[in-house]
Amino acid sequence: MFDDLTTGGLLFLSLIVAALLASSFFFSGSETALTAASRARILQLQNSGDERAARVMRLLDIREHLIGTLLICNNLVNTAAASLTTGILLALFGEVGIVYATVVVSVLVIVFSEVLPKTVAIADPERGALLVAPAVELIVVLIGPVARAVDLLVRGVLKLVGVRPGDQQDAMTGAEEIRGTVDLLAKDGSVEREDRHMLGGLLDLSDLTVSDIMVHRTKVLALDADRPVSEIITAALESPYTRLPLWRGEAQNIVGILHAKSLVRAIHAAGDNASKVSIDDIISPAWFVPDTTPLRDQLKAFLKRRAHMALVVDEYGEVMGLISLEDIIEEIVGEISDETDEELPGVRVQADGAVSADGQVPIRDLNRKMDWALPDEEATTIAGLVIHEARMIPDPGQTFTFHGYTFQVLRKERNRLTRLRITPTPQAKRPAAPLGQAVAAGG
Template sequence: MNEAPLEILFAILVFLILCSAFFSSSETAMMSLNRYRLKHLVGKNNRGAKRAEQLLERPDRLIGLILIGNNLVNIFATSIATVIAMRLYGDAGIAIGGVLLTLVILLFAEVTPKTLAAYYPEKIAFPFTLLLKPLLTIMYPAVWLINILSNNLLKLFGINADTKNEQQLSREELRTIVNETSPHIPSRHQGMLTNILDLENATAEDIMIPRNEVFGLNLDDDDDTLVEQLRSSEFTRLPVFRDDINNIVGLLHLKHVSQLFDQRGQFNREAMMDTISPPYFVLENTPLHTQLFNFQQEKKRLGIVVDEYGTMQGLVTLEDILEEIVGEFTSNIADNIEEIFPQKDNSYIINGTINIRDINKALDWQLPIDGPKTLNGLLLEHLETFPDAAAGIRIGNYGFEVLEISENIIQTARVRALIKKRH
């Protein structure tokens, strides 16, 4: 080696530095690959992705191969650089060569190639697998031996390298991914995806039509009253009950209303009883994603929400759940009634029967939703009594003023978001 021309030694040194850059960039690129995008590309029969997935099935072997190769070429490069430096500078060349080689390796074999690989992992990893796979086959005995030794060392620390590390995303992590990919997903679709993830956090009680707002048919009413209610109904499905809403006997779909009248146009109560379908009951604490599946399985579109004692609390429909995902889309008159009225002083006059979640969505507020579901219930819980008119209270960062009470219900309240004081 001492007699070899300097030109050949420099050529060998350059080749070794390029090899070091190859192994360094390979390591960064392979470890930087997005595993979920990799699976997607494998599904599209991308050859480079398939090779990368095979190598990543045993990352310990891949890392072992890369580190063996990188250390070998760096050690040989050090030896060659020492010979060159000593022939040029004598004994002082050992220090000079070490410093210069360190700078060269850092710049051309470590920092630059690894940075490039981190920015473009697929463009670098997929072509490089063409060399990594045969190299792994050739160097497999050395890789196997190194892995056996290193895995046994890991076992001393309670780590089993043979156990597969399955990367599973939590709901919050998946939400972060959806938000991070916003340039590639339309904002409306992004909102729908996050709303689907939120279904698990809401229950039937959160979105149900409250009992006091349920419109139904009372069999104790006379025929004329029932006919008038059928003609004026804005809903396609009506609960049918006797005496009290808790005593529901079934549901009537208005598509069958023509069957309720005889040839002379007279209302037939017995025909109505034969037409109604059995009621479908839903527990109030059923998560929305579960209830959506239940509606699908049972082929239902409306459920009677009951508490643990079987007392009717309200109604939940398939449309209500779908609106939690895609937003308001119904054209029912009842759904277009305004319940939040902005005022000039930046406050809002809000109906007491409105759902707290609807207020939070409409105004981007953070009112508590863990307890009562309506504004009336929230205020009564904190007031702990039925207040006189104009009673005021503060809940969190929001101020409330009761404006109207009737029938033991807070009908309207003035609400404003309070400005937090800065210390």
């Protein structure tokens, strides 16, 4: 049919080739736009009543079938365009036309049918998806039987070689996907550092237990219920806290929680005569929770009971520490400070970028304040991390380097590391080394 090609026939075939390349442009761009479009944004548009967004969501729900249909159509039009172009050039230039056809078809397909449409689509995938959705939905309906037949053929071939599609599930959870998206947005500057920490803290609630963020019992301010009422009142009013545990006999024997507001009311009701106040009458029962309770569950329990404080106990019933509703909220929004709080107690940033920190400072709080990435899987506090990595209880002056940071022990009391100096090394921004890989230098 190409041997006696006339000028009119050449023009007609050229128009067909152009139409095929335009179709390839459409299929390639549609595939990129629909696969790169944000489901979250499209869902928001659908909820606002956008019918095109509803079409996009229907297509995304059959993603594999959609991609198969577009690939079939794209390959068909590319093959047809290549065949027609080869025939035209053979008729014009003879056998050497095959060489010209190879070059011309390659340039046209790569540039105008692949790179250009994908580049245009990826620049604004949501808008592109909305534009192409009506036409693509119609094509999926028309080509659907062919795509299903190809899919069955492919699955049959894979089964012959021992591969079963669908058996392997994606290991990434929804939380991990959200976390990865937030990190990417933060890297691009679309999400502020504080917002990234806030979203990360919210996602971490399922992975943390109350023992990870509780105030250790050595730092809990508790009062002896057997002390004179006047002393209890003075200590309570001088305390920066509104709720104080009371113990009797020994520190482990918590008998209740004293609320400052209840105390003030009792004093006022007694005519400002402290001797008439009965502490046992105004304290509320203590609430004990296991140290293994997930933070998300504990938050729900606080809200359900309308409580603000609980005492954390281990499997033997021993009091390990205290957790408050504010502690959990701070895991999400960051440190909540008032006029009685330090910005981050126990942490001082030095002029050279190093940090001097108490050993009991939580790793998560230090990471959030300094935008660091110290691991907190094996230890909760800075001292715990150093002991875990060093596999020993170091002495003052000893220095350890791991995870891109240098830790120097400044002070130690018995078996507790009370003060450390932490200095980021040039490798601090690199991926953290595996746990246990630490380099120690004697002091």
